[in-house]
Amino acid sequence: MVxxxxxxxxxxxxxxxxxxxxxxxxxxxxxxxxxxxxxxxxQGYIPGVHIKTVVFDLTGKDVDRDAIKEAAETLNxxxxxxxxxxxxxxxxxxxxxxxDFTTISxxxxxxxxxETIHRPFDVLCGISQMFEDLHEAGSAFKQALYALEYRDxxxxxxxxxxxxxxxxxAAGAAFEQVVPYYLVEESCVDTAxxxxxxxxxFLTTILADDIRNNxxxxxxxxxYLAYECNASSVGRRMFMHRNSVLYxxxxxxxxxxxxxxxxxxxxxxxxxxxxxxxxLSEASLNTLFEN
Numbered sequence: 001m002v003x004x005x006x007x008x009x010x011x012x013x014x015x016x017x018x019x020x021x022x023x024x025x026x027x028x029x030x031x032x033x034x035x036x037x038x039x040x041x042x043q044g045y046i047p048g049v050h051i052k053t054v055v056f057d058l059t060g061k062d063v064d065r066d067a068i069k070e071a072a073e074t075l076n077x078x079x080x081x082x083x084x085x086x087x088x089x090x091x092x093x094x095x096x097x098x099x100d101f102t103t104i105s106x107x108x109x110x111x112x113x114x115e116t117i118h119r120p121f122d123v124l125c126g127i128s129q130m131f132e133d134l135h136e137a138g139s140a141f142k143q144a145l146y147a148l149e150y151r152d153x154x155x156x157x158x159x160x161x162x163x164x165x166x167x168x169x170a171a172g173a174a175f176e177q178v179v180p181y182y183l184v185e186e187s188c189v190d191t192a193x194x195x196x197x198x199x200x201x202f203l204t205t206i207l208a209d210d211i212r213n214n215x216x217x218x219x220x221x222x223x224y225l226a227y228e229c230n231a232s233s234v235g236r237r238m239f240m241h242r243n244s245v246l247y248x249x250x251x252x253x254x255x256x257x258x259x260x261x262x263x264x265x266x267x268x269x270x271x272x273x274x275x276x277x278x279x280l281s282e283a284s285l286n287t288l289f290e291n
Contacts, residue, residue, distance in 0.1 A: 036092065037134050040081050045094050052104045053128040053137065054091040054113065055144035056172075061123055065089075068121050075112055076104060089123075090141060099205075101257040104130065106174055118171035124148060125172035129197065139196040143175040150178035154264070177264040179271070198275040206256065207276075219289055220248050222273055225266055 056068075065084065072082045072091050081092040095103045102108070106127075113125055126147030128140035151173040179197060207218045220234060224245070227233035231245040238245070249260065258265060277285060 033135055033137060036081070036083070036137060039083075040092065040094070040134070043081055044079070045081070046097075047134070048098050048132060049095045050098070050100060050104060050130045050132060051092055051094045051134070051137075051140070052109065052130055053140035053144050054093060054109070054125050054172075055127075055141060055148065056089040056091070056117060056123045056125045057087065057148055058089055058123060059087040061121070063121050063123065068117065068123075071116050071120065075116060076109075079103075085141075088145075090144075092137070098132075101130075101255075105257040106176075110171060110174075114171040124151065126151070127172060127174040129175050130201070131196075132201070136196060139193055142193060143197065146182050147173045147175045147178050150181040153181050154178050176268045179268055180264075183271070198272055202256070203269075203272050203276050206252070215248075217248060217252050220245060221252060221269075224249060224260070225270055225273070229260070229266075 056072075058065075058068075068089060069082050069084075072089065073080055075091065076093045079094050079096065081094075083090055093104045093109065109127060113127075117123065117125070126144035126149075128143040128147070131140055154173055154177050175197065182197075183194070203218065206221065210216060210218050216238070219238065220240075223234040223237050224231065227237070231242045231249075234240070234245045235242045253259060260266060280288070
């Protein structure tokens with residue numbers, strides 16, 4: 001496919017006709033941890049809570065920076081630290097407490113970004129995945145840039161598939177939505193960055209909860225994805241009634257605030273599962289999936 005469209009790719013970082021970023025862009029910005037950490041602490045941030053990084057591209061836009069910054073600071077009930085990095089406005093959204101998966105969930109963020117920033121100022125954003133360690137702010141910034149870079153490809157895919165969530169990415173895209181496009185372009189794969197992207201944090205949280213509560217949500221979720229969302233097949237594999245499988249899945253969606261109806265989320269989750277499997281010994285994996 002790439003050979004049929006040589007005008008859309010170069011030998012290094014992808015540069016499309018609609019793309020804005022070269023490899024130099026990704027490497028030229030430093031996210032100063034100490035400065036950000038001190039500013040967030042003063043604002044009320046508590047180390048260990050969840051964070052998402054949102055990056056708006058202001059390149060070529062006649063935007064009143066004071067006005068857009070003021071608007072951005074109202075996001076997430078004020079739990080939003082804003083700074084400008086070159087032609088980008090970077091927003092760190094953080095939760096009030098640890099293990100809060102809903103406050104900065106995809107749906108809430110996308111809706112507020114659309115109403116507060118995208119429509120009034122006509123700018124697009126990229127959103128990182130959720131993370132906890134501020135030392136990873138640089139990787140999260142990079143994720144948000146890639147989300148911006150690959151957004152158009154994902155929109156084309158959704159348009160072709162006539163996905164009902166097509167309009168929700170008008171304001172931008174989340175990295176989880178575009179990660180397959182990043183991964184299939186081998187020339188730009190950064191091993192350390194991929195390790196961060198496939199952080200396993202979401203799944204390890206579910207697994208830890210399973211151990212604590214003597215549940216099997218981790219296994220149910222894997223088999224549901226592996227059996228292409230066929231609850232009956234999961235039930236046969238785990239000796240459960242189909243309705244019980246669906247009940248557990250609904251409870252997981254509610255508890256961890258995700259939707260298995262979103263194809264991009266299922267694809268990203270499959271990648272995360274496989275990385276978990278790679279990091280487990282064969283004996284541990286066998287024990288985990290014993291009925």
